[in-house]
Amino acid sequence: MAFSGYAQLLADRSVRTLFIAAFFARIPMMAAPLVLTLYVVDDLDGTYAQAGIVAAATTVGAAIGSPWRGRLIDRLGLRRAILPSIIAIGILYPLATLATYVWLVPVAVLMGLFLISIFSIVRLSLSVMVEERQRRTAFSADSIIAEASFIVGPAAGVLLVTQAGADAALYAIGACEVVAGLIFLRLDPPTRSARTDDEPAPDPAATKAPFVSAPVVFLFLISGGTMATLIGTDLGIVAELRELDKVGAIGFTYGLWGLSSLLGGLVYGSLNRSIRPTYLLLALGLTTIPVGLGGEVWSLSLWVIPTGFLCAPTMTAAAEWIAKLVPEERRGEAMGWQGTAFTIGGAASSPVIGAAIDEVGAWGGFVVGGSIATVIALVCWGGQLIPAFRPSNYASVDDEVGDSSR
Template identity: 40%
Template sequence: MLSTYRPVLRLPGVARLYLVGFVARMPASMVGVVLTLHVVATLDRGYAQAGVVAAAATTGAAIGAPWRGRLVDRVGLRRAILPSVVVESAVWLTAPHLGYEALIVASLVAGLFLVPVFSVTRQSLSVLVPFELQRSAFALDSVCVELTFMLAPVLGVVLATQVSTTAALTVVGCITVAAGVLLMWANPPTRSAVPTQADAPAAESASGRIVSLPLLVVLLANLAATFVLVGTDVALVAALNEAGRPGDVGWMVALWAGGSVIGGLVYGARKRGLPPLVLVAILALATVPAAFAPPPVWLALAVVLAGLPCAPALSAINSTLVSLVDERRRGEVMGWSGTMSTVGTALGAPACGFVIDRSSPGAGFLAASVVGGGVALVGLAALRLTRGRRAARAAERAPVPELVDA
C-alpha cells in the first residue's frame, strides 16, 4: 500500500499541501458539532432548530462557492481569500454572544465568505499531480480530511462540554484566522504554468456554461453523499444525548472518521475505481445498521462500518470531477461542487433533525440513508437510461448491410 502513495508524496509541493490543508480544514470540521451543541444546550432549542442554523451557513456557502471559485481563477488565491479571512474571523468571534435569530444571520454570512480550503486543496492537487496518480492523490486527500474530522470535533466537544459552547465557538474563530493566514502563506498553485485540458473536458455552450451530463452526475453524487454524512452526524449527536452520553460524541465521530481512513487507504491502493454514484449507494446502505445499534459499544461498531465508504465516495467524486473539467474553469466548477455539497448539508441537517425530533435518533440514520441512497439510485437509473437511448439512436443511424444473392 505504501508503494501506491510514495510517488504522490514525493511530488514537489504535494506533502506541504496535504499538511496545510489538514490544518486549514480544522475550523470547518469542528464548527458543525459545536453549533449543534450551542443551539441545543446553551440556547435551549431543538435539533431541528440547530439544523436551521447549520442550513443557514451551508446555504450561504452554496451561494458563495461558485463566485469564490471564479475569483480564484481570475485574481489568484491570496487576493480571493483575504476578504473571507476577515469576515469569517469577525463572525465566529461574535457568534457566541448572539441570540438564536441573530446566530442564523451570522451563520449565513459566514457561509457566504467561507474560506474555500476544500476546493482549493483539490484544485491544487489536480495541478501538482499527474493524471495517472490523481485517484490515489484524491484518496489520500480524503484520508487527510477524515483525520481532521477525527481530531477537530473532539477538541470542539471537549471545549463545549467541559468549558462552554461560548468558548468553543471563540476557538473556532481564532483557528479560522490562523487557517486563513496559513493558506495565504502557502499559496498553493491553482493553475499550471501552461494551462492544460482535462482528458475528457466538459462541453461548453456559447455562453460558457458547462453542460456535460457526466459532470451533472458527479454533482448529484456529491449532493447525495453530503446528505448521508450530515444526517449521520446529526443522528449520532442525538443518539448519544438521548442515552445521556454527550461526552462520547467526540470519540464516536473519531471512530466514524477512522473507518473512513481505512476505507480511503484501501480504495486509493486499488488499481481500478468505482463510479461515484455506486459508492454513494454503498455509503447509504452502510449507514443503516447505526439506526438499530444501542450505544455505546454496538453504535461504535456501526459508525465504523458507516465510515468505511466515506473517503472512497468523496475521492471518487473529486477525481472524476477534475478529469471532466478544463483547468481554466476548474475553480468555478469546484465551487459548484461545493455548492452541491452545501445544498446536501442544508437539506440533510434540518430534515434529519425534524425526523429525530418527532421520532428517534434511529429514524434520523434511516432518513439519511433512504434519501441519500435514493438520490444515488435515481442518478444511476437516469444515467443508464440516457446511455440506452444513445445506444439505440446510434444503432438506428448505423448502415444496414445489403443482402447479396448467392
C-alpha cells in the same frame, strides 16, 4: 493495490506542505458549528431550535459563497480570491460575540458566505500539482487528512468552550481561520497548470464557456446523496445511544466510524482503477440502512464500520471524476459547486431525517439517510445508461480514468 503511491506522493515537498496546511486549516472550521451552537444555547440562553437556525444561516451563506469563490479563483487566482475572506473572517467572529441573537443570524450568513473553502482549494490545487495517474491517491490522502481534522476539531472546540467560554472560543476560532487563510495566501498553491513558452495562451472565452453537463450534474447529486448518509448516520448514532442511555459511548462509536472511513480512503487511494461514484454511493446507501439494527453499543459500533469504510472513497471518487470532466479553466467553480452540493444535501436531508427519528426512533435516521442515497444512486445509474447523458468529450470515461492509473 499499490500503497507505494502514497510514498511517491508525499515525497513531493509542495504536496506534503499543502496537506499539512490543510490539516491545521480544517480544525477551526470543524470546531466552529459546535461552538456556535454552544454559544447560542449557553451564552445567549437560546434554544437548540434557535441554534439550528444559526447553523442553517451559515449553510445558506456557504452554499452561495462556495461556487462564487471558486469562480473568483478561476478568474483572479487564489491570493486575490481569498484575501476578502481573510479580512471578513477577522471581523465577523469578534462581531458575533457582541451581537444579539437577532443580529447573529445575518452575521452567520456572512460567515458562510466568506468561509475559505479549504476542500475546494486543496482538491483544485492537487488536480494540477500531481499527474493524472496520481490524482486518486492524492484525493484519497486529502480525505484521510480531513477525517483526522474532523476527529480533532469538535473535541478542540468543546475543550475551548469548557475552559475559556464560548465567546473566547469564537475569538480563537476566528483567529485560527485568519492564520490559516494567511498560510494559504503565503503558500499560494497552483490552481492552473504551468504553461511552457511554446504553448498558446489560454482562450479567455474558456473561462466563460459552460462546464455543466448531465454527467457533472450526476456527480453533484451523488455528492448531495453522500452527505445525506453522513447526516443520517450522525444523527442516528446520537439518537440510538440516547435511547440506550449510553451517551458516554458516542466517542467510541464515532471513533470507529471515522477510523473506518479513514481506512476506506487509504485503500481506495491505493487501487489501480477508479470505481464509479454511482456504485460507491449505492453501496454506501445500502450499508447505511441496516445500521439501526445495532441494539447495543458494541453492535451499533460494528454496523457503522462498513458504511464508514465507504464514506471517504465515495467523496474522493466524485471529486476525481469532476476533475476529469471539467476543463481546468472552470475547475475551481466546479469544485465550489460540489461544495454547495454537499451543503444542500445535508441541509435538505436533515429535517427529513430528524422527523423520521422523532416519529419512529433512531433506526429511522439510518433508513431515511440510506434510502435517500440509494434512490439518488439508482437515478444517476439509470441516467448514465442514456447515451445522450454520457460524457461527450471522452469516448469512455471508465477506461480513461482506469488506464490513467496504470
